[in-house]
Amino acid sequence: xxxxxxxxxxxxxxxxxxxxxxxxxxxxxxxxxxxxxxxxxxxxxxxxxxxxxxxxxxxxxxxxxxxxxxxxxxxxxxxxxxxxxxxxxxxxxxxxxxxxxxxxxxxxxxxxxxxxxxxxxxxxxxxxxxxxxxxxxxxxxxxxxxxxxxxxxxxxxxxxxxxxxxxxxxxxxxxxxxxxxxxxxxxxxxxxxxxxxxxxxxxxxxxxxxxxxxxxxxxxxxxxxxxxxxxxxxxxxxxxxxxxxxxxxxxxxxxxxxxxxxxxxxxxxxxxxxxxxxxxxxxxxxxxxxxxxxxxxxxxxxxxxxxxxxxxxxxxxxxxxxxxxxxxxxxxxxxxxxxxxxxxxxxxxxxxxxxxxxxxxxxxxxxxxxxxxxxxxxxxxxxxxxxxxxxxxxxxxxxxxxxxxxxxxxx
Amino acid sequence: xxxxxxxxxxxxxxxxxxxxxxxxxxxxxxxxxxxxxxxxxxxxxxxxxxxxxxxxxxxxxxxxxxxxxxxxxxxxxxxxxxxxxxxxxxxxxxxxxxxxxxxxxxxxxxxxxxxxxxxxxxxxxxxxxxxxxxxxxxxxxxxxxxxxxxxxxxxxxxxxxxxxxxxxxxxxxxxxxxxxxxxxxxxxxxxxxxxxxxxxxxxxxxxxxxxxxxxxxxxxxxxxxxxxxxxxxxxxxxxxxxxxxxxxxxxxxxxxxxxxxxxxxxxxxxxxxxxxxxxxxxxxxxxxxxxxxxxxxxxxxxxxxxxxxxxxxxxxxxxxxxxxxxxxxxxxxxxxxxxxxxxxxxxxxxxxxxxxxxxxxxxxxxxxxxxxxxxxxxxxxxxxxxxxxxxxxxxxxxxxxxxxxxxxxxx
Numbered sequence: 001x002x003x004x005x006x007x008x009x010x011x012x013x014x015x016x017x018x019x020x021x022x023x024x025x026x027x028x029x030x031x032x033x034x035x036x037x038x039x040x041x042x043x044x045x046x047x048x049x050x051x052x053x054x055x056x057x058x059x060x061x062x063x064x065x066x067x068x069x070x071x072x073x074x075x076x077x078x079x080x081x082x083x084x085x086x087x088x089x090x091x092x093x094x095x096x097x098x099x100x101x102x103x104x105x106x107x108x109x110x111x112x113x114x115x116x117x118x119x120x121x122x123x124x125x126x127x128x129x130x131x132x133x134x135x136x137x138x139x140x141x142x143x144x145x146x147x148x149x150x151x152x153x154x155x156x157x158x159x160x161x162x163x164x165x166x167x168x169x170x171x172x173x174x175x176x177x178x179x180x181x182x183x184x185x186x187x188x189x190x191x192x193x194x195x196x197x198x199x200x201x202x203x204x205x206x207x208x209x210x211x212x213x214x215x216x217x218x219x220x221x222x223x224x225x226x227x228x229x230x231x232x233x234x235x236x237x238x239x240x241x242x243x244x245x246x247x248x249x250x251x252x253x254x255x256x257x258x259x260x261x262x263x264x265x266x267x268x269x270x271x272x273x274x275x276x277x278x279x280x281x282x283x284x285x286x287x288x289x290x291x292x293x294x295x296x297x298x299x300x301x302x303x304x305x306x307x308x309x310x311x312x313x314x315x316x317x318x319x320x321x322x323x324x325x326x327x328x329x330x331x332x333x334x335x336x337x338x339x340x341x342x343x344x345x346x347x348x349x350x351x352x353x354x355x356x357x358x359x360x361x362x363x364x365x366x367x368x369x370x371x372x373x374x375x376x377x378x379x380x381x382x383x384x385x386x387x388x389x390x391x392x393x394x395x396x397x398x399x400x401x402x403x404x405x406x407x408x409x410x411x
Numbered sequence: 412x413x414x415x416x417x418x419x420x421x422x423x424x425x426x427x428x429x430x431x432x433x434x435x436x437x438x439x440x441x442x443x444x445x446x447x448x449x450x451x452x453x454x455x456x457x458x459x460x461x462x463x464x465x466x467x468x469x470x471x472x473x474x475x476x477x478x479x480x481x482x483x484x485x486x487x488x489x490x491x492x493x494x495x496x497x498x499x500x501x502x503x504x505x506x507x508x509x510x511x512x513x514x515x516x517x518x519x520x521x522x523x524x525x526x527x528x529x530x531x532x533x534x535x536x537x538x539x540x541x542x543x544x545x546x547x548x549x550x551x552x553x554x555x556x557x558x559x560x561x562x563x564x565x566x567x568x569x570x571x572x573x574x575x576x577x578x579x580x581x582x583x584x585x586x587x588x589x590x591x592x593x594x595x596x597x598x599x600x601x602x603x604x605x606x607x608x609x610x611x612x613x614x615x616x617x618x619x620x621x622x623x624x625x626x627x628x629x630x631x632x633x634x635x636x637x638x639x640x641x642x643x644x645x646x647x648x649x650x651x652x653x654x655x656x657x658x659x660x661x662x663x664x665x666x667x668x669x670x671x672x673x674x675x676x677x678x679x680x681x682x683x684x685x686x687x688x689x690x691x692x693x694x695x696x697x698x699x700x701x702x703x704x705x706x707x708x709x710x711x712x713x714x715x716x717x718x719x720x721x722x723x724x725x726x727x728x729x730x731x732x733x734x735x736x737x738x739x740x741x742x743x744x745x746x747x748x749x750x751x752x753x754x755x756x757x758x759x760x761x762x763x764x765x766x767x768x769x770x771x772x773x774x775x776x777x778x779x780x781x782x783x784x785x786x787x788x789x790x791x792x793x794x795x796x797x798x799x800x801x802x803x804x805x806x807x808x809x810x811x812x813x814x815x816x817x818x819x820x821x822x
Contacts, residue, residue: 006470
């Protein structure tokens with residue numbers, strides 16, 4: 001997929017090509033009921049993006065517009081920056097104090113095995129532009145939400161609240177943000193020029209690709225697994241999320257090629273996850289009537305699975321125990337939290353369907369996440385093999401469990 | 412320098428700003444006889460550079476023009492590629508067989524401690540374009556000469572022989588080259604479109620920055636050390652070669668602040684090394700009459716020094732032994748080869764001046780060399796400290812040696 005399609009931004013012709021590619025691939029692998037289910041969603045596309053320090057230390061910086069960013073005038077926007085070491089500092093800025101200024105939030109994300117720092121530091125991207133816009137800023141640049149020290153900026157979605165007019169919003173590469181922070185530390189006013197020409201292009205078609213390993217017992221329900229087909233547009237979407245579609249399909253393929261499982265395994269390659277989870281929502285709406293008994297997604301790269309969590313009803317507790325026994329030889333421990341899925345299966349889990357999360361290591365993930373560096377070269381074959389083995393083991397237990405698995409009580 | 416100046420391509424106003432910055436910095440550090448010596452040299456500048464696979468797998472690729480590359484038409488050049496796994500394969504192509512084609516040489520450099528693979532794999536860049544042009548190619552793209560797996564292409568000089576008309580010549584990032592190789596392996600013809608608009612802009616001013624630690628004995632000769640001030644234009648020139656100017660100046664500064672050395676230490680920050688060694692040549696021509704007794708340069712990043720080599724006359728063998736004794740506690744071994752310097756001191760060594768090379772580790776150097784990733788973030792403070800200690804120890808021995816050091820016999 002990374003070689004023959006490459007980047008596949010949601011709602012674009014590249015994502016459509018990825019769906020066509022996927023159908024051919026899944027059919028050639030022998031999956032059944034391979035099909036595309038389309039829906040429509042709003043599409044934002046990147047334009048020109050350049051930045052340069054005008055004074056006191058003229059040099060070019062690398063940045064990328066955040067999804068939903070407004071455009072600058074075509075000739076660019078030149079303004080002094082106001083420096084905020086953290087998102088909390090931006091939040092504390094007095095209303096109106098950013099008028100005519102470019103806010104710069106430099107919070108530096110660190111890597112963790114469980115990826116939990118993404119939520120904490122990511123707030124500067126998720127809602128920082130909205131906060132800056134609310135305070136009258138002309139634009140905002142943030143230090144990329146990433147754990148690398150490189151020049152590839154980290155793209156990603158930002159969201160403006162209803163009634164808040166979007167402003168130009170971009171992520172500097174971590175190296176460029178650190179350089180800018182050093183300039184600020186010199187004590188002289190820093191003037192930045194940015195040119196960003198992204199556009200909201202209206203509503204376009206996106207879609208989910210679906211394939212199945214038919215089970216022997218139609219009443220036993222469906223085990224739903226998959227990853228997302230769309231990617232951000234700077235890299236080739238290898239770790240995010242060609243890896244997830246490959247891992248889950250590879251595990252399903254092992255069951256496809258073995259004795260027929262009791263339950264139908266449905267593999268879904270969701271569209272438009274990155275830009276708002278439209279694929280997951282569309283799937284849940286279209287498949288309300290299906291009897292899903294368990295859902296699990298892979299959307300955190302291809303490094304080793306180190307932990308699993310479950311959200312199983314009491315009568316299926318033994319299923320979780322057997323999954324744990326199957327995963328232990330792969331070095332995978334049981335976590336205490338409840339499985340909660342990701343953006344693609346959340347809408348299904350919210351209806352009371354049981355879930356299992358196979359947690360992958362996040363130690364490298366945010367070095368490459370949403371950057372030009374998200375390419376096939378970042379996949380470690382040894383860790384990928386462990387990952388597929390974990391998914392295969394989990395799937396074999398769940399798809400063949402004699403117990404009635406769902407729904408989760410209390411939902 | 413990386414923060415307050417950034418990239419400083421030879422012969423441009425950025426390199427001139429770097430000279431001004433350097434004079435102020437060296438004076439503020441207390442160096443004596445701080446001055447700029449200018450000369451003129453030809454200047455090639457980068458333009459637009461984009462690439463995309465037209466068929467069979469449309470996607471954009473990242474590349475950068477090689478120094479001295481010709482331009483494509485402004486609207487670009489679209490042609491089928493001819494794949495060569497190695498430079499030798501390109502050399503073996505029949506004359507005329509590349510007419511109307513884009514040659515693609517994919518040889519993959521590996522990292523070594525001594526950096527010796529650069530010469531071997533680098534031939535594809537140094538002379539590959541000349542070979543392709545001689546065989547009638549419309550253009551050439553090579554896999555970047557680097558040991559990384561990233562998207563940042565490696566810039567660098569290429570040279571066309573007299574009588575060979577330059578063609579557009581560029582380096583794909585290693586990840587993009589590997590992606591292109593995978594496309595080629597699918598067996599279908601691959602058509603590439605490239606847009607490169609670099610220009611030869613004629614002759615412009617460049618210069619060397621010179622500073623001194625005056626010695627007590629003017630007759631004892633000059634110890635010449637330094638690195639190069641110019642950089643390629645994609646990164647901020649941290650490892651190549653702000654590191655070298657910083658390391659050698661830091662070592663000289665320790666002697667400046669201590670008891671006055673016997674010999675004058677002359678620190679030179681050479682201009683325009685990257686684009687043909689014009690600074691080293693200009694310095695050697697201007698200082699023919701000076702009595703240099705030893706020359707050493709730092710131009711291989713800021714990682715630890717692991718080995719040293721010397722080229723000393725017989726009567727100064729004991730100086731080399733004392734240098735070795737001073738370096739051993741830092742984990743530095745003596746190499747068997749003769750010191751040969753780099754592009755900046757080669758013209759001086761060629762006149763019979765003795766030399767010492769402090770060899771830095773090349774294990775990471777070619778991950779970042781000439782790429783956008785050559786930024787301050789790549790400097791490891793612990794290894795930098797060892798490096799400065801090694802230079803200080805070597806310099807203290809050499810600058811104060813009672814022996815008459817040079818010239819090297821036989822020259």
